[in-house]
Amino acid sequence: MRLRNKPWAVKLVNEHPESVIQDPNPEVKIDWESRFEDFSRPLEIEVGSGKGKFITTLAERYPEKNFIALELQTTAAGIILRTKLEKNLTNLQIMRADAADIDSFFAENSADKIYLNFSDPWPKSRHEKRRLTYKSFLAKYQYVLKDIGHLEFKTDNSGLFAYSLQSLNNYGMNFDFVSVDLHHEANEILDHNIETEYEHKFASKDNPIYALHATFKTKNL
Template sequence: MRLRNIPGAKESLQQHPSIIIPNPSENKGNWKAVFGNDNPIHVEVGTGKGQFLIGMSKLHPNVNFIGIEKYDSVLVRALEQAKEEERPNLKFLNEDVEDILTFFEKAEIERIFINFTDPWPKNRHEKRRLTYKGFLDMYKQILVKNGEIHFKTDNQGLFEYSLESFSGYGMTLHHVSLDLHRSGMEGNVMTEYEQKFSRKGMRIYRCEAKFRA
């Protein structure tokens, strides 16, 4: 999918350093001080336009949320919503998830969300999938003992691949759903894509994967 370029997006992001945190590597190991409390920190990789994290920050005011999104023209939409909501427990990073180890210290994060990520269906692109073992290696380092990944997608192939990836890594799987919106799950916050796909009657796949100590 081709991204629409929004003129001035980068400049808009830079004008709100309290929401879009500049130079995040400078806060490595010190994110609780950034938020000004000792609440747990949850991270969404590939946060898109921010609907999910803004909803989560409302639902869970005692959790701090950080969204990582590398595309300026996408993140500026999240900024627009965040400015209106004024959520003190919500921050964003205009960065690439491949650099995640430079932003967070070991065992600094309690949960990672991966929602509707690019499936990269070709075999030669396997290493780009956010549930590939190379990414799991990084997630494990920044997550606390028994840290969790919560994963949602509309892509059955990516879901099957991810279940195998999580299991092959030695993670334990919980709350595996092949049709999330018919599962009776409470407290589900939808992303923009999830809302769009569910309206079309498409299945949403979800699971929770926990690293073993």
């Protein structure tokens, strides 16, 4: 969902280049090491962070890790940045860019986990290649992630969930966890679940939340 433009958000983003990378050149790898206090920490990326409730909560809860919010909209990036500054989340960086270029922004084997939360379902068949669980995106995630890298996915869209299950299976991924009603299943995953803004909205209406965790097979197999 596209957010209404907020001038304050644009201004805030422009004032903090140390926290937000805007429109990076896909031909130049980003020096992430210089943007974190300790780049030896595990690195986790959320693709499509929206207003950032999920990624900022993660960064606050796990100060021993580094996090990157990848978000295309400037207003959304500004909202995330405001929270980052208010909570002094030094382990969080924001990048305003297109997820289609994710393999250009990160070195191979550089991240430990990628999150896909409530991505645009792109329901029309002709838009299949835009879905963030399409095989070309999976190949890019595998490049960025370390061997046996983890992918976590949540959605309220049953069609996208069914498609994603098939796409990941066809890609040869291993499923560690699958749920068709995350909020009504008693499990350890739910105990540690962090809600996004969309998730809270849909779950409060008693709509099922679909989730899966999967790992890539080692690249040298």
